[in-house]
Amino acid sequence: MLVVFAGLMIYATLHLPERGNPEAPMHQELNLVGKPVAGAYFIQNAYRDAATPNMVTVVLADYRSVDTLGEVIVVFTAGVACFLILRRRETDDS
Amino acid sequence: MTHKSVSIIILVASRALARVIQLFGIYVIIHGHYSPGGGFQGGALLAAGVILMRMAYGREASQSEVSTGAAIPLASIGALLFAGTGLITLAFGGHYMDYGAVPVPGIEEPIVRYYGILLVEFGIGLAVMTVLVAIFDDMLSVPPEERVEGGAPDESSDPVPVERRNPMTR
Numbered sequence: 001m002l003v004v005f006a007g008l009m010i011y012a013t014l015h016l017p018e019r020g021n022p023e024a025p026m027h028q029e030l031n032l033v034g035k036p037v038a039g040a041y042f043i044q045n046a047y048r049d050a051a052t053p054n055m056v057t058v059v060l061a062d063y064r065s066v067d068t069l070g071e072v073i074v075v076f077t078a079g080v081a082c083f084l085i086l087r088r089r090e091t092d093d094s
Numbered sequence: 095m096t097h098k099s100v101s102i103i104i105l106v107a108s109r110a111l112a113r114v115i116q117l118f119g120i121y122v123i124i125h126g127h128y129s130p131g132g133g134f135q136g137g138a139l140l141a142a143g144v145i146l147m148r149m150a151y152g153r154e155a156s157q158s159e160v161s162t163g164a165a166i167p168l169a170s171i172g173a174l175l176f177a178g179t180g181l182i183t184l185a186f187g188g189h190y191m192d193y194g195a196v197p198v199p200g201i202e203e204p205i206v207r208y209y210g211i212l213l214v215e216f217g218i219g220l221a222v223m224t225v226l227v228a229i230f231d232d233m234l235s236v237p238p239e240e241r242v243e244g245g246a247p248d249e250s251s252d253p254v255p256v257e258r259r260n261p262m263t264r
Contacts, residue, residue: 079229
């Protein structure tokens with residue numbers, strides 16, 4: 001059962017378009033305004049804009065950097081909340 | 095976990111592994127421009143090295159890397175390094191986080207963006223690493239009278255039973 005399912009998934013994967021190919025059908029879609037979707041722009045211009053081969057890094061830290069700043073603030077807030085809830089006060093020490 | 099482990103295998107293996115894990119964490123942060131990785135993943139690896147040492151050698155281990163009191167301030171510095179990079183670009187007239195707006199003499203705009211991303215990744219890595227270590231330390235710092243049913247009490251050699259201790263006198 002598991003092998004059959006895995007085989008089905010692998011067979012389906014073989015026909016997916018190449019990763020990072022701007023000619024793939026999903027990058028040919030038009031958004032609501034009628035322009036190409038943002039992913040096609042990122043693929044074609046990531047290296048030219050930031051001289052960085054890894055386009056995921058460029059999207060994460062440059063195009064969408066404010067989003068990433070929010071993620072860091074979420075992590076930091078989790079740390080501060082744990083600090084405030086769990087940390088033993090120094091005056092309680094023996 | 096607050097005391098040194100008794101097994102020599104755990105002690106030696108964790109001491110050997112922790113440095114390799116941390117070295118790989120630094121590699122993941124710096125090499126994030128060319129391969130999968132970045133600040134979040136590398137920061138988690140750096141924190142894993144510190145937490146591994148503290149699990150094996152007790153709470154006082156590897157305090158020189160991230161001390162218990164300095165974890166939250168260091169996380170603030172990491173987050174502010176990220177936000178401050180955005181503010182620098184704002185000061186030079188660009189949009190927030192628009193690294194290319196910073197005029198660095200002799201370097202083209204894409205290279206400036208390259209180093210902007212690197213600076214931001216360092217900030218993310220520092221924040222994630224210290225927050226994870228801080229959460230680990232905070233969970234260990236629960237008072238002993240509150241974790242009697244959780245496992246071994248804090249002072250296992252203490253002859254006074256835990257139930258008879260007065261929390262107000264400690």
